[in-house]
Amino acid sequence: MSGDAQAITDYAASLFLRYFRKGILAGAESPAFDLQHDLDLLRSQWAVSRPVREFLGYVLTHPHEAQSLLMFRRRIDDAVARGRIDARATAMLRMTSGLSSAVVADEPVRSFDTGPNQLVAWVVRHATLHASRLLDEQPPESGYRSLVEPAMAELAAVKRLDVLREPLKSSSAARRPGVGAIRDASRSRRMLYRHAVAAYRALCDLEAGDEDALLEIIQSTLIAPFDVWRRFELAVAVGIGQALSEETGASMQLNMVADGSATPIVECGRFGIYWQSTTKHYIKPPPEPSDVRADAALAAYGKGQSIDRPDLVVVDEHAGRALAIVEVKYLEGDTANARFREAMGQIVRYARGYGGAGEIDGIIRRSLIAVSREAPELLDASAPAPLATDFPTMQKDGLVPWVRSRLLTSS
Numbered sequence: 001m002s003g004d005a006q007a008i009t010d011y012a013a014s015l016f017l018r019y020f021r022k023g024i025l026a027g028a029e030s031p032a033f034d035l036q037h038d039l040d041l042l043r044s045q046w047a048v049s050r051p052v053r054e055f056l057g058y059v060l061t062h063p064h065e066a067q068s069l070l071m072f073r074r075r076i077d078d079a080v081a082r083g084r085i086d087a088r089a090t091a092m093l094r095m096t097s098g099l100s101s102a103v104v105a106d107e108p109v110r111s112f113d114t115g116p117n118q119l120v121a122w123v124v125r126h127a128t129l130h131a132s133r134l135l136d137e138q139p140p141e142s143g144y145r146s147l148v149e150p151a152m153a154e155l156a157a158v159k160r161l162d163v164l165r166e167p168l169k170s171s172s173a174a175r176r177p178g179v180g181a182i183r184d185a186s187r188s189r190r191m192l193y194r195h196a197v198a199a200y201r202a203l204c205d206l207e208a209g210d211e212d213a214l215l216e217i218i219q220s221t222l223i224a225p226f227d228v229w230r231r232f233e234l235a236v237a238v239g240i241g242q243a244l245s246e247e248t249g250a251s252m253q254l255n256m257v258a259d260g261s262a263t264p265i266v267e268c269g270r271f272g273i274y275w276q277s278t279t280k281h282y283i284k285p286p287p288e289p290s291d292v293r294a295d296a297a298l299a300a301y302g303k304g305q306s307i308d309r310p311d312l313v314v315v316d317e318h319a320g321r322a323l324a325i326v327e328v329k330y331l332e333g334d335t336a337n338a339r340f341r342e343a344m345g346q347i348v349r350y351a352r353g354y355g356g357a358g359e360i361d362g363i364i365r366r367s368l369i370a371v372s373r374e375a376p377e378l379l380d381a382s383a384p385a386p387l388a389t390d391f392p393t394m395q396k397d398g399l400v401p402w403v404r405s406r407l408l409t410s411s
């Protein structure tokens with residue numbers, strides 16, 4: 001992956017936690033997350049991450065490494081001694097009960113409900129909890145299913161192991177392991193416990209905001225769109241949300257990104273940002289002469305024109321109107337000038353459906369063209385033309401100047 005593509009992926013990492021569509025592992029170098037808002041999803045990522053999967057794989061192939069302790073259980077039997085007889089307790093029982101053949105004995109039994117096994121059980125229990133939550137949120141075509149479903153199968157297989165049934169049923173499995181259990185597991189020569197400690201510490205470090213732990217988990221779990229240009233569109237949506245939050249003081253909320261969703265992927269106060277959706281505010285304008293001719297030519301082949309949608313639409317949900325159209329272009333081998341001209345034509349065409357009579361120039365002026373590099377300079381700031389920006393500018397100054405000078409002053 002190129003440096004620009006990696007930077008785009010890192011920039012929009014928080015939204016990719018919610019990208020429940022077809023995708024691939026994105027990788028990460030320095031992903032941007034808001035731990036306060038993303039922690040629950042990051043815990044779900046931990047449940048299917050490399051440390052947990054390595055732990056589960058090792059448990060399934062080496063269940064014999066689980067250690068037990070020899071313990072004694074008090075038993076009362078009739079003429080049978082299943083362990084060391086307690087003579088005093090036996091004599092007292094016979095005297096008080098009148099049962100002359102009663103025997104009180106301490107039976108030796110092996111127990112797997114030990115400190116290290118409690119740590120193993122806690123990791124299994126909590127990985128199951130968080131992976132189940134993540135799976136419940138996935139639509140059928142989500143890329144995260146390829147990670148969650150195999151992990152859930154491994155967790156189910158581990159929970160069926162005889163050596164773990166006792167610690168998993170114990171009430172201690174619901175509590176975080178104590179210092180002693182972690183210490184004993186860390187000092188053990190058995191790799192089963194070493195893997196359990198690694199998985200447990202990965203979660204603890206993640207919750208503490210440790211960047212190395214976060215990176216280790218995300219590198220093996222984060223799903224993003226196949227195409228970098230789609231990632232760039234989502235990165236621009238995140239940038240707009242951040243700029244709106246900075247200027248309005250409202251918190252930014254990232255929503256699930258799924259096929260067929262009619263909800264904004266980013267919300268901030270009264271503003272919603274829609275991706276690849278015309279939204280309910282679009283009214284198809286009367287066709288232009290060129291559109292009529294194209295429709296007639298396509299009809300001769302039994303076809304219609306393809307549905308074209310803006311990359312992003314910024315909507316004022318309180319006022320019930322679209323404020324701006326955002327066209328996003330990721331440059332791959334083509335010239336910035338050609339893609340910029342293409343984006344300008346798209347904004348002007350879409351504006352006819354959002355602007356209404358007398359409002360077309362206004363929505364064009366509030367709109368934005370975002371290219372991955374080499375954005376041209378606006379020479380006439382008073383013209384009915386959108387602003388332009390590129391990804392390096394977004395990284396440096398964000399989209400605050402556009403939000404401040406165009407979006408908020410006209411909303």
